[in-house]
Amino acid sequence: MGSFLxxxxxxxxxxxxxxxxxxxxxxxxxxxxxIMRNLINNRMKTMNQISxxxxxxxxxxxxxxxxxxxxxxxxxxxxxxxSPIHKLTHTRVxxxxxxDILKPAHVxxxxxxxxxxxxxxxxxxxxxxFNTKKLINGIKKGSGPGEVVAIIDxxxxxxxFFIFDPDRQKVNQxxxxxxxxxxxxxxxxxNSDKRIFSANYQGSHLIANGLFDDAWLVTLKENGEITSKxxxxxxxxxxxxxxxxxxxxxxxxxxxNKPDNKKVVAATQSFAVLSFLNYIDGLILEEYKQIKYxxxxxxxxxxxxxxxxxxxxVGFCGLDCDDEFVYALYSxxxxxxxxxxxxxxxxxxxxxxxxxxxxxxxxxxxxFSMKYDSEKNTIYxxxxxxxxxxxxxxxxx
Numbered sequence: 001m002g003s004f005l006x007x008x009x010x011x012x013x014x015x016x017x018x019x020x021x022x023x024x025x026x027x028x029x030x031x032x033x034x035i036m037r038n039l040i041n042n043r044m045k046t047m048n049q050i051s052x053x054x055x056x057x058x059x060x061x062x063x064x065x066x067x068x069x070x071x072x073x074x075x076x077x078x079x080x081x082x083s084p085i086h087k088l089t090h091t092r093v094x095x096x097x098x099x100d101i102l103k104p105a106h107v108x109x110x111x112x113x114x115x116x117x118x119x120x121x122x123x124x125x126x127x128x129x130f131n132t133k134k135l136i137n138g139i140k141k142g143s144g145p146g147e148v149v150a151i152i153d154x155x156x157x158x159x160x161f162f163i164f165d166p167d168r169q170k171v172n173q174x175x176x177x178x179x180x181x182x183x184x185x186x187x188x189x190x191n192s193d194k195r196i197f198s199a200n201y202q203g204s205h206l207i208a209n210g211l212f213d214d215a216w217l218v219t220l221k222e223n224g225e226i227t228s229k230x231x232x233x234x235x236x237x238x239x240x241x242x243x244x245x246x247x248x249x250x251x252x253x254x255x256x257n258k259p260d261n262k263k264v265v266a267a268t269q270s271f272a273v274l275s276f277l278n279y280i281d282g283l284i285l286e287e288y289k290q291i292k293y294x295x296x297x298x299x300x301x302x303x304x305x306x307x308x309x310x311x312x313x314v315g316f317c318g319l320d321c322d323d324e325f326v327y328a329l330y331s332x333x334x335x336x337x338x339x340x341x342x343x344x345x346x347x348x349x350x351x352x353x354x355x356x357x358x359x360x361x362x363x364x365x366x367x368f369s370m371k372y373d374s375e376k377n378t379i380y381x382x383x384x385x386x387x388x389x390x391x392x393x394x395x396x397x
Contacts, residue, residue, distance in 0.1 A: 076272055076293050076330050076349055080360040088348070088361050091378070092392040093385075099128050099135055104388040106369045107381060108156045114390065115161055115174075117154045124151060125163075125174060125182060130390070138182035139163075139174065146184055148172065153199055162187070164199040171201045192224035200255045205283065207264060209253040213243035216250050217266060219285055228284040233273050235295030248306045249296045254319035256326070259374075263353060265326045267316035269343075270308065271296045274316070274328065276355050289355040310336040317345050318370030318381060325358060326351040327379060329370040341384075344368050348379060365391050
């Protein structure tokens with residue numbers, strides 16, 4: 001029996017000494033300790049009984065880690081724990097107040113200029129060349145001709161800018177009509193009884209997120225015909241919610257298309273879900289990988305709607321991609337601790353198109369929104385310090 005005690009003690013010491021990450025190893029040590037105590041206190045047991053106890057302990061040691069491998073990874077940063085952290089220092093910062101841009105939300109590069117969407121300006125769009133200081137601005141907020149009630153999405157596709165007006169349910173192309181202003185050209189008037197809040201314009205149809213009751217994402221034509229649906233990710237927190245309530249929870253969703261337009265990635269902002277999808281024939285979405293880190297933290301007031309918890313961690317605030325990788329701007333902050341800065345992100349997480357973690361960057365100036373520039377291998381976006389600034393980072397190879 002002494003040899004069995006020595007064997008168990010040896011295993012116990014090894015397990016105890018290893019710096020493990022998963023909490024299940026604590027349970028393993030407890031199991032082995034329990035067996036050792038039973039062996040010491042029951043010296044009169046037969047060798048067969050002892051052997052069975054040892055065998056059971058070994059089985060538990062083998063099975064528990066295997067089961068733990070299937071455990072859901074509940075935080076994006078933990079998912080990247082085996083990836084070294086690369087600290088990035090900004091390569092360029094530009095004060096946007098110099099161009100009378102008061103509350104920038106998003107920016108997209110076109111050639112040597114950058115289109116910036118301003119939330120707090122009579123003219124909502126500004127095309128700026130930072131080198132020559134040339135500025136073109138326009139598109140007023142309103143309900144008159146050439147105006148939009150609101151902008152939700154700013155998109156650059158086929159060398160043109162597009163904006164989605166959720167109030168009118170229209171997609172407009174932004175044309176540069178002169179050296180000083182823009183004009184709008186309506187390209188899609190969506191005839192749907194469902195309210196769309198986010199629209200990724202694809203020419204003949206949209207990839208959309210909105211109040212669809214039974215779907216997180218859809219593809220639909222201009223006439224409102226839905227050609228494919230992607231189900232809401234399931235969480236225990238949302239098991240008793242209605243379809244409308246689920247739609248409200250998933251409204252803040254980011255969508256990006258792979259350059260060859262054969263794949264799509266989507267991410268939630270109010271919590272942390274990442275979805276990888278095949279984009280079949282430019283019309284059908286089919287999810288092939290879903291990463292559910294953590295669900296929404298909310299309550300349902302009696303008056304209706306959604307009340308978000310101040311302790312809930314913000315998810316992904318920016319999303320872009322190239323042929324090889326997906327670039328996700330991650331917050332992890334809470335409103336309780338950071339207030340209005342909870343949507344400012346210092347983590348850039350890089351995935352491959354199979355959803356595997358590749359690199360983890362930390363940013364010295366947090367970003368509110370982000371785009372990836374494949375020509376320069378940079379990311380750039382909007383930050384606040386405390387006023388709105390344009391920030392750019394050079395990525396390593």
